[in-house]
Amino acid sequence: LLVALNPPKNEEKPAEGQKDEPQTDLVGSWKATAGQTTIELSIGEDSSFTWKAINPGQPPKELTGTLSASADTRSLDTKESGSMAGKVTSGGPDKFTFLMQGMLPTEPVLSFERMK
Helix, strand or coil, X not given: CHXXXXXXXXXXXXXXXXXXXXXXXXXXXXXXXXXXXXXXXXXXXXXXXXXXXXCCCCCCEEEEEEEEECCCCEEEEEXXXXXXXXXXXXXXXXXXXXXXXXXXXXXXXXXXXECC
């Protein structure tokens, strides 16, 4: 809070050509909904993850594995179910969207919010 009121004088600015975009630390617990499906995603400091899909009237489906990253893609890699890759776009410190590869930009993205 004090930093927000009195920011450091040597604050770094983005390099020329680099956008000053919001940033999201993906470590933590997240929640998204897609229709009637609720998705809970937990990402650990060690890049481990748990993805739990909850559908009404059905047992939850859970995947565990490792999160990997390239320049603009994040991949949730599991031993039992392969990989789920997509583009992550930050919405600030407590929000991000995940557009899975193979989906059209006009299709709905998963909008995750940090669980508190």
